Amino acid sequence: xxxxxxxxxxxxxxxxxxxxxxxxxxxxxxxxxxxxxxxxxxxxxxxxxxxxxxxxxxxxxxxxxxxxxxxxxxxxxxxxxxxxxxxxxxxxxxxxxxxxxxxxxxxxxxxxxxxxxxxxxxxxxxxxxxxxxxxxxxxxxxxxxxxxx
Amino acid sequence: xxxxxxxxxxxxxxxxxxxxxxxxxxxxxxxxxxxxxxxxxxxxxxxxxxxxxxxxxxxxxxxxxxxxxxxxxxxxxxxxxxxxxxxxxxxxxxxxxxxxxxxxxxxxxxxxxxxxxxxxxxxxxxxxxxxxxxxxxxxxxxxxxxxxxxxxxxxxxxxxxxxxxxxxxxxxxxxxxxxxxxxxxxxxxxxxxxxxxxxxxxxxxxxxxxxxxxxxxxxxxxxxxxxxxxxxxxxxxxxxxxxxxxxxxxxxxxxxxxxxxxxxxxxxxxxxxxxxxxxxxxxxxxxxxxxxxxx
Numbered sequence: 115x116x117x118x119x120x121x122x123x124x125x126x127x128x129x130x131x132x133x134x135x136x137x138x139x140x141x142x143x144x145x146x147x148x149x150x151x152x153x154x155x156x157x158x159x160x161x162x163x164x165x166x167x168x169x170x171x172x173x174x175x176x177x178x179x180x181x182x183x184x185x186x187x188x189x190x191x192x193x194x195x196x197x198x199x200x201x202x203x204x205x206x207x208x209x210x211x212x213x214x215x216x217x218x219x220x221x222x223x224x225x226x227x228x229x230x231x232x233x234x235x236x237x238x239x240x241x242x243x244x245x246x247x248x249x250x251x252x253x254x255x256x257x258x259x260x261x262x263x
Numbered sequence: 264x265x266x267x268x269x270x271x272x273x274x275x276x277x278x279x280x281x282x283x284x285x286x287x288x289x290x291x292x293x294x295x296x297x298x299x300x301x302x303x304x305x306x307x308x309x310x311x312x313x314x315x316x317x318x319x320x321x322x323x324x325x326x327x328x329x330x331x332x333x334x335x336x337x338x339x340x341x342x343x344x345x346x347x348x349x350x351x352x353x354x355x356x357x358x359x360x361x362x363x364x365x366x367x368x369x370x371x372x373x374x375x376x377x378x379x380x381x382x383x384x385x386x387x388x389x390x391x392x393x394x395x396x397x398x399x400x401x402x403x404x405x406x407x408x409x410x411x412x413x414x415x416x417x418x419x420x421x422x423x424x425x426x427x428x429x430x431x432x433x434x435x436x437x438x439x440x441x442x443x444x445x446x447x448x449x450x451x452x453x454x455x456x457x458x459x460x461x462x463x464x465x466x467x468x469x470x471x472x473x474x475x476x477x478x479x480x481x482x483x484x485x486x487x488x489x490x491x492x493x494x495x496x497x498x499x500x501x502x503x504x505x506x507x508x509x510x511x512x513x514x515x516x517x518x519x520x521x522x523x524x525x526x527x528x529x530x531x532x533x534x535x536x537x538x539x540x541x542x543x544x545x546x547x548x549x550x551x552x553x554x555x556x557x558x
Contacts, residue, residue: 142307142308142311143311145308146308146311146312149308149312174305174306196312197306197309197361198306198309199306199308199309199311199312200306200307200308200309201306203308235325236307236325237307237325238307238324238325240324241307241324
């Protein structure tokens with residue numbers, strides 16, 4: 115598998131490389147760690163879950179909101195239940211790899227990034243579909259925010 | 264050596280009470296060397312966040328399925344899997360999992376294809392065990408390899424292929440998907456990924472009994488009387504019927520297969536695991552749709 119890291123933001127490229135170069139057993143363990151590192155929602159979303167957009171392509175409930183700060187940097191807010199660690203893991207990866215980046219960098223992330231992490235063989239392609247859907251939602255929300263500015 | 268049955272009076276009313284154990288019974292027998300606990304979940308990482316002490320994980324997608332052909336493991340690879348998990352042919356295997364044991368029932372059904380003698384479900388599954396504050400651990404189980412024999416899979420008894428379903432048309436079929444999938448309004452469960460069915464609807468003549476109607480809110484099975492009312496009363500099944508159950512890929516229908524076979528004592532129930540992801544894509548197979556025309 116070739117990893118075309120050139121088009122990925124450095125933080126996400128590093129995560130992709132970590133996954134792709136690890137033995138399958140370790141990839142699950144890493145995904146679990148990302149599920150644990152997903153930050154909890156700030157009060158303005160925790161108290162108003164309706165402000166988050168559902169991502170129905172995931173097998174488990176997943177909700178996402180995106181904000182742009184004054185410098186047009188993207189901030190991600192994702193919520194998934196503790197009993198859905200795989201979904202939380204995908205969310206944790208994108209949070210670690212994309213949060214705080216300029217909007218243009220987030221929009222430039224290729225849609226196939228999830229397949230470059232070599233996760234399909236450890237979690238199954240079906241479960242991976244939710245991860246691509248999450249990225250798609252984030253990018254669409256960023257485009258909407260830019261259009262609204 | 265198989266373990267004694269759980270004598271709990273709540274289970275005694277079922278046709279085969281030996282196929283279920285209560286959380287209290289399992290807690291008491293957890294250290295028995297003749298028992299192996301298997302966790303099977305929808306979420307592949309849930310086990311890693313904490314599991315019943317000593318339980319091994321079996322993933323339906325990456326471990327029980329052949330990764331090339333759409334089929335289950337063959338006899339040789341099933342034996343290899345069992346040896347690696349530390350499961351012997353004489354072990355009593357207790358399955359539990361998330362989502363009211365939906366995937367646990369599926370794993371139990373796949374193990375049944377290989378005729379493993381003593382397979383049971385933990386009534387209420389993972390959620391009930393956790394809700395009762397029973398012990399969970401992230402410690403990996405240490406189980407010695409076994410010499411599990413190579414036993415041929417016997418599909419004919421409890422598994423139906425699409426040819427079998429075609430030959431079965433006119434006899435009782437139970438579609439356990441949600442009403443919107445059954446009528447053809449949705450191609451997949453609400454809030455679940457579209458798994459690629461090209462057509463919506465159901466197999467002609469199938470009755471719709473969503474699988475979760477067999478479960479209580481705490482994940483345990485409904486009482487015998489409630490299950491009788493559901494399947495004999497509402498769905499009109501009789502014990503002597505030849506029944507085929509199906510859903511989307513055969514997982515939810517494994518739960519119904521378990522209820523009909525082991526809790527109500529039906530003798531001829533087959534699970535069509537090709538289910539809607541095969542039937543809804545196959546060329547020239549008959550489909551029924553119940554959608555009301557848009558007003």
